[in-house]
Amino acid sequence: MEANLESNRATAGFTVKKEAEANLPTEFGNFRIVGFRSVNSDEEFVALVKGEIKTDRSILVRIHSQCLTGDVFHSLKCDCGPQLKRAMEMVQAEGSGIIVYQQQEGRGIGIVNKIRAYALQDEGADTIEANLRLGFDIDHRRYDQCAEVIKLLGARRVRLMSNNPDKLRASQDAGLDVVERIPLEIRPKAQSFKYLVAKKEKMGHLLKLNGVY
Numbered sequence: 001m002e003a004n005l006e007s008n009r010a011t012a013g014f015t016v017k018k019e020a021e022a023n024l025p026t027e028f029g030n031f032r033i034v035g036f037r038s039v040n041s042d043e044e045f046v047a048l049v050k051g052e053i054k055t056d057r058s059i060l061v062r063i064h065s066q067c068l069t070g071d072v073f074h075s076l077k078c079d080c081g082p083q084l085k086r087a088m089e090m091v092q093a094e095g096s097g098i099i100v101y102q103q104q105e106g107r108g109i110g111i112v113n114k115i116r117a118y119a120l121q122d123e124g125a126d127t128i129e130a131n132l133r134l135g136f137d138i139d140h141r142r143y144d145q146c147a148e149v150i151k152l153l154g155a156r157r158v159r160l161m162s163n164n165p166d167k168l169r170a171s172q173d174a175g176l177d178v179v180e181r182i183p184l185e186i187r188p189k190a191q192s193f194k195y196l197v198a199k200k201e202k203m204g205h206l207l208k209l210n211g212v213y
């Protein structure tokens with residue numbers, strides 16, 4: 001009874017709920033893998049967690065948006081796969097941290113529409129133009145529930161590994177104290193350069209993009 005009251009109190013006001021947790025040994029080191037579900041949609045979130053997460057420590061955090069083509073198939077069209085790998089290496093080296101895996105494929109349009117967008121890119125459109133031509137906004141992602149996951153894991157002060165100003169802003173708006181931004185800039189490949197230029201120039205991503213290719 002006491003424990004139930006405690007867990008109800010702990011999650012009051014949150015729209016995500018922790019559902020499961022287990023060990024996950026990886027090529028990069030040992031992590032805990034924690035599963036969350038949204039209470040107001042069918043969205044699921046996964047977090048990789050390492051070490052002790054405390055509100056008074058500044059915690060290394062990555063909010064990684066699912067990219068099936070980059071994360072799993074090692075596509076050269078974007079920098080997602082190498083970013084995830086580097087984030088895992090950095091958390092491992094630090095000995096603590098959180099990686100939230102947000103399953104909003106293709107900036108929220110889903111994998112099939114993302115393939116449609118890639119077909120338009122084959123004909124010369126950039127990543128933004130392709131989304132717009134398909135009738136979507138540039139970016140459908142929301143980060144408030146990712147911030148809730150981070151809070152439920154016990155972090156408040158975060159060092160956010162990201163080049164995306166929207167993620168920084170959303171994290172702050174959701175009540176996280178972003179004490180530092182840690183760039184996650186991957187050296188562009190010939191195939192990803194146009195995509196990264198569009199992200200820099202049209203979405204304001206914080207990329208240098210020098211020293212290429």
Ligand SMILES: [Zn+2]
Nearest residue numbers: 067070078080
């Ligand atoms: Zn990607």
